[in-house]
Amino acid sequence: MSSGRGHHHEPAGAWTGHAESALRAAGHRSGGARSSVIAQLAASDCCATAQEVHDAIRASGQRVGLASVYRVLDQLVAVGAVTRVEFGDGVSRFEPAPPDGSHHHHLVCERCGVVRPFESPELERAIHGVGDRERFRVETHEVVLHGRCPDCLPKRA
């Protein structure tokens, strides 16, 4: 854990600025808790729970209240800079929403719990088609695939 050495195309740096701008545009003030949450989200590769964000911030030596983490996350979701995801375990997870509109979905291994992001233009097209057909203006969407990751797959012969 350190700075964000990008795995693919590191939108982290850009996202941080985007998030700050979006909050300021919505009339919110800057503050310590806010900076910490944004920095932590930018550093994480994928989604994290409020508790995980909080723990990571505390681990870095900063004193931030869990309630403030929730408040900042709510603001970020409200301005569209963060996406809320739920995997069915009753806990909300949060991840940066890149300003370019690109996004991914998640594969969750039911055995080891690993979460892996994936992208699929085909899937996005299908979803867009559903919105048109149902005359529903789709603003956001989440796809969660549950199953077995390669490591937890019973490898045969």
Added chain:
Amino acid sequence: MSSGRGHHHEPAGAWTGHAESALRAAGHRSGGARSSVIAQLAASDCCATAQEVHDAIRASGQRVGLASVYRVLDQLVAVGAVTRVEFGDGVSRFEPAPPDGSHHHHLVCERCGVVRPFESPELERAIHGVGDRERFRVETHEVVLHGRCPDCLPKRA
């Protein structure tokens, strides 16, 4: 409220038996709470929260504990007779999983809260493709589309 007059192709009756069988096969005993929960789920067109299921059962005059509703729902999810869905509001919803493997997903209106189910073979194909490509054995999946339903869409001119 009465028996299940099917809206489309009423899998309700068939599902009730399927659910009972699946639970028995898993070694569970029959009981009052269980029958009530299954009957209530079969009667509902789409997903319902544990609290809603409980309220509906009480409204029908039966005395069932909320904890029992949760317990039965957990058993049903475990044997695959019920699907758990989360829309991002921190509450789990449950709905019958037809024995024929068919299933739908959900459109949720962010304004009026209405939930509408939809089906899309194209979407299912795309998801299947993702599993293959990612070498992930997808066992279940959920798709939730958030946006505006026709009634809440700003109708122009």
Added chain:
DNA sequence: GTTCCTGCAAAATTTTTGCATCAGT
């Protein structure tokens, strides 16, 4: 200087668990 953000503690929700009792097999 005013307003909003922040941390802590308390409250509110949703879900789970303990336990005595009752029902199913």
Added chain:
DNA sequence: ACTGATGCAAAAATTTTGCAGGAAC
């Protein structure tokens, strides 16, 4: 009869709210 199911109450876990003090604008 034995074992699991059930209802109620209490507990646990997650998220929200109240409030006093401090920072941002």
